[in-house]
Amino acid sequence: MKEILWIRHGQSVGNAGMPTENRSSFPLSPLGFEQAKALAGKLPFTPDLIVSSPFRRAWETAAPVAARYPYIPMEIWPEIHEFTYLSPATCVGTTTEDRRPRVKAYWALLDPDYRDGGDAETFRDVMARAELAIEHLTSRWEQHIILFSHEQFIKCVQLTLRAPDMPLEEKMRSFTSMPPIRNCEIVPLPM
Numbered sequence: 001m002k003e004i005l006w007i008r009h010g011q012s013v014g015n016a017g018m019p020t021e022n023r024s025s026f027p028l029s030p031l032g033f034e035q036a037k038a039l040a041g042k043l044p045f046t047p048d049l050i051v052s053s054p055f056r057r058a059w060e061t062a063a064p065v066a067a068r069y070p071y072i073p074m075e076i077w078p079e080i081h082e083f084t085y086l087s088p089a090t091c092v093g094t095t096t097e098d099r100r101p102r103v104k105a106y107w108a109l110l111d112p113d114y115r116d117g118g119d120a121e122t123f124r125d126v127m128a129r130a131e132l133a134i135e136h137l138t139s140r141w142e143q144h145i146i147l148f149s150h151e152q153f154i155k156c157v158q159l160t161l162r163a164p165d166m167p168l169e170e171k172m173r174s175f176t177s178m179p180p181i182r183n184c185e186i187v188p189l190p191m
Helices: 030-040 056-068 096-109 123-139 151-162 168-176
Strands: 003-008 049-052 074-076 144-149 186-188
Touching (some): 030 056, 049 056, 151 168
Parallel strands (some): 049 074
16 A cells, blocks of 8 residues: 655745735745754655645745655646635735635635636636546555645545545535644545
8 A cells, every 4th residue: 555645835925924926936934944844854754756736835845855855756746736716816915814705705605616717726626636636646656655735635635535426516515624734734645
């Protein structure tokens, strides 16, 4: 059985309440960098492969682990980026608190096909990416894989693995009641 660890990125400037410009390029906060350094010494195994989301906060979190294991390959997988359900164009310069009413409205709809704008994803889209990531993982020969990703995407992977046949509407409802994943939390999802 493969040992797969999903790790949520360290605290980002967005998590720290600061305004952000581009969802894919905002960095870790000073605390996030400290969390990432501490994480590098806490892994339960030496990985065969290190994978990161293309979003800056994820690969900055992965960097201390990659530095600790410089002989281990590191790859960027585009499909494991954060769930972008609010239109990024409408979120430029906003904080988490600014977006909170829109976030609540989005999840109150419980519509897996709702798209907030042309540059946003639907819940159906992100669940398809979760399935793609799982397929990608199962096709790899490596047995010990660490992936640096994002809370909502990791939850989508959890749902896909735990309830593959659950209707999408039920998955979306279940998603809203899942416990939070803290910054730099390690989530083992063996396959």
